[in-house]
Amino acid sequence: MAGILIYSDKDNLALELLTVARLIADARGLEVKVACINNASQSNLLSAAGVRVYKIENPAVIPADVATVAAALKEASGQLDCSIVLLSSNRRGRELAGRLAQMLGAGCLTDISAVKVEGEQIHCQRNALGGATVATQYIDGDKQVLVIVPRAFTPASAQDGGSIVELAVEVLPSRVKLLEFRAKDSSSVDIEEAPVLVVVGQGLNSQEDLASVESLAKKLGGEVACSKPLATDKKWLPEDRVVGLSGKKCQPDLAVLLGISGQVQFTVGIRDAQVMVAVNSDENAYIHQIADYSMVADLHQVVKELNDALA
Amino acid sequence: MNVVVAMKQIPDLQQIRIRNRQPVLEDVPWTLGAIDKNALEAAVQIKEAQGGKVVLLSAGNEELEDTAKEALAAGADEALLIIDDELDKLGSAEVARILAAAIQRIEKVDLIIFGEGSGDNYSGQVGSRVAEILGLPQLGYASAIEVQEDSLRVSRSLEDGEELVELGLPAVVTVISGINEPRIASVTQILKAGKKPKEILEIGDLGLDLVDICPIKTESNLAPESDRKRVAVKTVDELVAALKGENLIGR
Numbered sequence: 253m254a255g256i257l258i259y260s261d262k263d264n265l266a267l268e269l270l271t272v273a274r275l276i277a278d279a280r281g282l283e284v285k286v287a288c289i290n291n292a293s294q295s296n297l298l299s300a301a302g303v304r305v306y307k308i309e310n311p312a313v314i315p316a317d318v319a320t321v322a323a324a325l326k327e328a329s330g331q332l333d334c335s336i337v338l339l340s341s342n343r344r345g346r347e348l349a350g351r352l353a354q355m356l357g358a359g360c361l362t363d364i365s366a367v368k369v370e371g372e373q374i375h376c377q378r379n380a381l382g383g384a385t386v387a388t389q390y391i392d393g394d395k396q397v398l399v400i401v402p403r404a405f406t407p408a409s410a411q412d413g414g415s416i417v418e419l420a421v422e423v424l425p426s427r428v429k430l431l432e433f434r435a436k437d438s439s440s441v442d443i444e445e446a447p448v449l450v451v452v453g454q455g456l457n458s459q460e461d462l463a464s465v466e467s468l469a470k471k472l473g474g475e476v477a478c479s480k481p482l483a484t485d486k487k488w489l490p491e492d493r494v495v496g497l498s499g500k501k502c503q504p505d506l507a508v509l510l511g512i513s514g515q516v517q518f519t520v521g522i523r524d525a526q527v528m529v530a531v532n533s534d535e536n537a538y539i540h541q542i543a544d545y546s547m548v549a550d551l552h553q554v555v556k557e558l559n560d561a562l563a
Numbered sequence: 564m565n566v567v568v569a570m571k572q573i574p575d576l577q578q579i580r581i582r583n584r585q586p587v588l589e590d591v592p593w594t595l596g597a598i599d600k601n602a603l604e605a606a607v608q609i610k611e612a613q614g615g616k617v618v619l620l621s622a623g624n625e626e627l628e629d630t631a632k633e634a635l636a637a638g639a640d641e642a643l644l645i646i647d648d649e650l651d652k653l654g655s656a657e658v659a660r661i662l663a664a665a666i667q668r669i670e671k672v673d674l675i676i677f678g679e680g681s682g683d684n685y686s687g688q689v690g691s692r693v694a695e696i697l698g699l700p701q702l703g704y705a706s707a708i709e710v711q712e713d714s715l716r717v718s719r720s721l722e723d724g725e726e727l728v729e730l731g732l733p734a735v736v737t738v739i740s741g742i743n744e745p746r747i748a749s750v751t752q753i754l755k756a757g758k759k760p761k762e763i764l765e766i767g768d769l770g771l772d773l774v775d776i777c778p779i780k781t782e783s784n785l786a787p788e789s790d791r792k793r794v795a796v797k798t799v800d801e802l803v804a805a806l807k808g809e810n811l812i813g814r
């Protein structure tokens with residue numbers, strides 16, 4: 253039976269893709285099929301979610317070389333009669349998406365945050381113009397690679413009826429050699445889960461000032477996050493704390509934005525917060541226009557006073 | 564070492580206004596993608612260390628000659644521009660075919676560098692598509708590039724770690740913004756930029772057949788609705804009271 257093929261190297265993301273795939277499959281009368289590449293535990297996990305897993309074991313397929321992964325998925329989608337492939341929009345998934353779409357002659361949309369089947373078309377929402385707008389788009393054609401933002405859908409839960417079958421695919425030898433993988437010492441803090449975020453931007457004077465921001469976040473029952481330059485240019489905080497288009501999309505109950513100008517690539521990651529507070533010394537900063545409560549003030553002074561008030 | 568840098572012409576996002584949830588693009592000046600400037604800087608640094616040249620490759624509308632000056636001033640040696648007003652309407656699949664066809668006209672290309680995503684659409688497909696069309700190995704999300712004799716050592720920055728990877732040349736690499744700090748061109752460089760060699764083509768010159776592509780159609784493109792309270796607070800006490808009122812403090 254014709255199907256939708258899903259693949260992610262990350263277990264939780266593969267389960268999220270399964271949720272999206274079922275939504276499309278139900279509307280279209282298709283069967284959901286999962287490709288698991290050199291990953292026995294993921295095969296078991298997904299089959300326990302009630303889906304047919306195609307287990308690909310081939311040491312020539314290596315994640316560091318997306319060309320090999322794309323070649324394997326192209327073979328799989330052909331053998332399994334799947335013209336729609338779902339991937340996840342993390343860095344690996346996005347890099348893979350373009351290569352696979354080109355191999356398949358498919359259209360491709362990345363960073364999809366919502367999906368709706370409208371007759372023959374699969375309408376997908378994604379940010380456009382750097383996040384200033386949200387576009388609804390679809391691929392006009394049979395061959396589609398749809399790349400879904402992490403956490404936009406709930407992971408599929410356990411369900412009966414799954415199975416695992418082996419699938420043989422041939423790929424050309426890799427031209428990319430992995431020499432070393434260094435795990436990032438992630439802060440083990442997940443800003444997407446925090447009910448309160450205190451988000452600092454380039455208005456912060458120094459790395460030393462982070463201590464008082466941390467303490468404010470704790471008092472508010474939340475975590476510290478930041479704008480991109482604070483992590484990528486100044487390197488004061490790890491990259492997994494970045495809010496925005498290339499960072500994380502967060503929906504806390506409360507977001508306190510300190511020394512942030514409010515450019516779209518940032519605000520796209522925080523505009524779903526329930527309540528937004530902005531502190532910026534420039535009264536013309538755009539962030540004031542999109543806040544519930546805004547203060548034209550020096551953030552360091554405000555942090556100090558808030559820490560005292562909440563002591 | 565001949566390096567091609569592909570840069571996207573985009574509307575200056577800072578200057579886009581929203582009216583009735585619609586983006587207003589009239590009179591918005593054109594610029595080059597922010598991360599594409601990191602790609603250019605990476606290319607110029609490689610050229611400075613290894614010799615060779617940096618070719619700017621861009622496809623855009625009739626303003627492109629002007630938009631591209633900035634990159635020629637910031638270190639590109641020459642430009643290959645595909646100018647066609649159709650380009651504003653084309654998607655990643657079409658643009659990748661156009662860029663790949665243009666690259667095939669450049670003699671002896673060792674390395675092709677892209678930004679990890681464009682400033683406006685941030686789709687991140689074109690680099691991978693071009694690598695596939697040209698049959699080249701690729702590496703995305705580079706945070707450092709080291710050139711060896713006929714290979715590259717590149718650090719790829721992922722959400723959960725850094726991969727150190729070796730790949731042979733020629734290759735396609737996409738970079739993240741953290742890889743470097745793009746230089747600001749001096750006045751003399753800006754003045755000289757106009758005199759650097761440029762080749763200008765139209766899509767028709769590339770002999771492509773773009774009919775077999777599954778195109779992207781846009782149903783709507785609107786700014787999200789926002790209904791923020793926009794209360795100006797003067798003191799921290801006022802702020803604390805407001806947050807208590809929202810039941811956000813002392814829960």
Ligand SMILES: Cc1cc2nc3c(=O)[nH]c(=O)nc-3n(C[C@H](O)[C@H](O)[C@H](O)COP(=O)(O)OP(=O)(O)OC[C@H]3O[C@@H](n4cnc5c(N)ncnc54)[C@H](O)[C@@H]3O)c2cc1C
Nearest residue numbers: 453454455479480496497498499511513517533534551597
């Ligand atoms: C493709 C792309 C993707 C991007 N993705 C992201 C992303 O995911 N996340 C992100 O954040 N950015 C992203 N950016 C960058 C984004 O465009 C902005 O450059 C960035 O968000 C600006 O960060 P900022 O507001 O901290 O700094 P600035 O714009 O420099 O603003 C600092 C603000 O602090 C205020 N200030 C200064 N001193 C004080 C003080 N003492 N007290 C109070 N206020 C003060 C200033 O008035 C100013 O408004 C992206 C850009 C591109 C092109």
